[in-house]
Amino acid sequence: MAEQFLSERNLKFLLYDVFKVEELLQYPRYAEHSREVFDMILDMAMKLGKNLFKPCLSEMDKIQPEYINGTVKVNPAVKTIMKECGEGGWIAAQAPYELGGQQLPHVIGLIPLFVFGAANYSGSVYPMLTMGAAHLIESFGAKEQIDYYLPSMFAGLWQGTMALTEPQAGSSLADIATTAEPTDKGYYNIRGQKLFISAGDHDGVENVIHLALGRIKDAPAGVKGISLFIVPKYRADDKGQLVFNDVNCAGIYHKLGYRGAPITQLSFGENDDCRGYLIGEPGKGLFAMFQMMNEARIEVGLGAAAIASAAYYASLEYTRERPQGRPIAAKDPAAPQIPIIEHADIKRMLLFQRAVVEGSLSLLMQCSVYSDMELVCEGEEKERYNLLLELLTPVAKSYPSEMGILSVSQGLQCLGGYGYCDEFPLEQFYRDVRIHPIHEGTTGIQGMDLLGRKVTMHKGKAFTCFLEEVHKTIAAAEKDSELAPLAAELTQALEALQKVTARLTGIAVKGAQDLFLADATLYLEAFSVITVAWQWLKQGLVLRDAVKKGLNSNEVNFYEGKLYALRYFFGYELPKIEGLFKRLMNADGLTTSMKKEYFQDNA
């Protein structure tokens, strides 16, 4: 199996050269860190990735979680993963010092998640979910909740989850029906069913802490009636002993991939003894949950990019080693075969993967930097970073997820028949990565979020900020002879995007909401391609600077390779917006006018 699953060189290039994370050190929140600390974190994460996560990648896939007598048995590696991630401080990495965390910037906190995800995505989900749930308690919980739950979660002893989905409420969160009946003892009696809950029950931890959405009795219908609760599998009794909290695991799903993590069906309060503890204000549950949800959306994008990274390096290794065919112009059939990496079509498939992986990663880091800057800035600046993050979250969630599927598929294709067989890891990556356009809001939902909410909110302010950011990069790129033509392409793309956006919002203004959003998924796709083109051009500025200053001989491959990936993106990927914009400008209401009966063969 391939050894390499990511490029440390590229991570450092993005962190230090493109996003200049050392500039974060000037802010008091991050002042105690240093580049040495960041480097060490990458080193340690790589060790854990190689020695802990990667070795059980295939085994966790092949020997799936088992549902036995109401509980879920997982691979013993899970316990070790949670323990090591707890003891090593990985779960608390981004938490503040006073809670025992390391107060890392998000852009650095992203590194171990990417490393672990590339080494073993299923394995990485356990600590990642715990981190997100702990952060939610930290942000909205009362002090005693923080004091009680966080230490065990940070230590990797207790699992955290997001418990949103119900049988009738998947994409439609407004329909959540789990009930919470107030008592006079400070807790609520919870009753309801939750589906598709990742790591919702397993024997790798001592307890599972669900962050669950529900409705307080007599709350209004719709999203305004939704509140957020901590629902632990085991609660503390009067003496502080853990007792069962009537949180029942009703089963697990057998899935295409992502098999190392159990996805559970839960039933709260079957015996009327499930206690939930309100977090934040009643009726503000969805607002609070969206903090975790937005983080999770970035993490889903990151997970997809991580799997695509592992697939890229596995296919790269194969294409270097597999001899097949000869140069097209070669005439002698007795000449030795060449490694397939020398064929243009294989290079195209590799460049595609690299462009997707490194473009996605750059976008995800960009979002994390905005998130960090939002934390340390005030006033207008803070709002600006918040708007940019809000706008780009659906893009950062869906581009890596959708393109990750295609990227892994091209990786698999590079291996031909072997790619289809389980003696190589591609087929697992292909199965694993397919979850990402589904969980934490499908691509369709992300499209409606981007066009229906984010682009139009605050009178289009977020969109304006985005255009300004891209134009900054364009302005710098115009000064470089090699980048100038690409800058011109991106300028044209932005103009087309503005035109399409005006056309669609014009439809919305006239009140045709359904027509406005009918092709939101395609709008998201085009928007994403342009966003990632921008990220590539941004990398290009740094690359060209380095080339102009002169490269050491051992740096040529990295820099030239990245420049080729940049050119690939502009040459092969950016043109895809042409067809999308043609369609979007059309907006003829094809899908809104079609009757559902037309899918039938007869009356």
Add this chain to the structure above:
Amino acid sequence: MAEQFLSERNLKFLLYDVFKVEELLQYPRYAEHSREVFDMILDMAMKLGKNLFKPCLSEMDKIQPEYINGTVKVNPAVKTIMKECGEGGWIAAQAPYELGGQQLPHVIGLIPLFVFGAANYSGSVYPMLTMGAAHLIESFGAKEQIDYYLPSMFAGLWQGTMALTEPQAGSSLADIATTAEPTDKGYYNIRGQKLFISAGDHDGVENVIHLALGRIKDAPAGVKGISLFIVPKYRADDKGQLVFNDVNCAGIYHKLGYRGAPITQLSFGENDDCRGYLIGEPGKGLFAMFQMMNEARIEVGLGAAAIASAAYYASLEYTRERPQGRPIAAKDPAAPQIPIIEHADIKRMLLFQRAVVEGSLSLLMQCSVYSDMELVCEGEEKERYNLLLELLTPVAKSYPSEMGILSVSQGLQCLGGYGYCDEFPLEQFYRDVRIHPIHEGTTGIQGMDLLGRKVTMHKGKAFTCFLEEVHKTIAAAEKDSELAPLAAELTQALEALQKVTARLTGIAVKGAQDLFLADATLYLEAFSVITVAWQWLKQGLVLRDAVKKGLNSNEVNFYEGKLYALRYFFGYELPKIEGLFKRLMNADGLTTSMKKEYFQDNA
């Protein structure tokens, strides 16, 4: 599980209304058939699809073939499938009367393959391969070979295979190394290894007949030294008794999908006792094999379209039944949820699937009609049909395969989290369909075949014939007010295709073969989109005629639905050529100039 896996209504529409297969009855070869016979064949195929193939779809996936003591144990259903397909005359369906066949036109012969493939692709492969191998023996074998092998193959007692791939010879067939040493007894001693041989060994039949490529001792290197042999697992001894022919199964592959059929590793002549029987002339093996290969390429496209069809109907059923969300303009959160088929984005995903499935099927039938016409015509006409078939074979192989993956993926997406779980069939279809861009020549190989051979052969004559065919449809469509704008779009697309083709062949003429073919895969993609747009417009002519004549009320849904799928294709799919042509016109040699070292992080 969904009941419906294809549309009989659509099959009849294509057969009788679009391709007017009854016109074939005028030729002596098909004169004994009738529409009633064709209808009966569809009926019987549907019965077999529903009652024999479909019931074991999931079981054949879950309980995979096992390699035990040198042989392969398959699901007991395989034996029944082969027996029923033998006794029912399905394997011999297209063979001539004098060999016990039914002498069906190919376009009718395609029907049971599509039905069986949609019901259970893995199951359909056993009889299909046997049919192809038998046809090869029929075409190139000596009379005694035909007399000896065909009856048992047609009866479903003996399995046929294609044995091409070797460890060093996958895409590069020129490198085949299996050796055939002549003896003075009329047979050759065969030695060599064959990989990835579908149904290469199993206990559902009494014997396995390999059509294997090899090299006669001292044959020249390259394709000119390749000959074709019949290599049976059991050969007849002097008394006609079957004895082991030293054809050893060394193992099977565990695969992503397509698990119901064992893909085997074979070893010929481990004990120097493997006899092969030459078919056709020495050194002409690849030429002969290409008959089976070309048929198999059409069948691969058909298999992909069939799986995509089953996935489409499974997702369609789900979207009708799953309530989630409300109309976009609806304000009342307490109003009941609507079935998701009413959401525009879901309709878009369904229309995409329908457009791919029915567009692919139309293209595949078009190829079969050309194949039938080639058989019954003479002279110029015969050549014309041959050229069209040759040109469109890589398109018919790869478009359904590549788009089938995306189509099934959209079907899976329609089911959200459930699509990812094995309680619904989508996840199996998603795994099954991924093989098609790989087997029988990868998409990269098809692209080089189309651009590097087919488009340029006979000074572009095949390409010219193709343009003429499309223009015929355009000319007819221009006369209809609703189709005229689509005809104009297709005219523009053809002009762009000619321009790109001229640009690329211009590069070839200058001798830069590698640059000429660097983006052949993209050329294939654009060519395919235009070809399928043509097929949809061709269907549109019939649809509009029917609408203008007036539809019965029970026909409205079918005709209107198809017209929407046609408009979908032109509105959403055809615009994809814009980006592809932009890239193809560029032809900057990005992938030919990139050094393979640039994929490394350092020197």
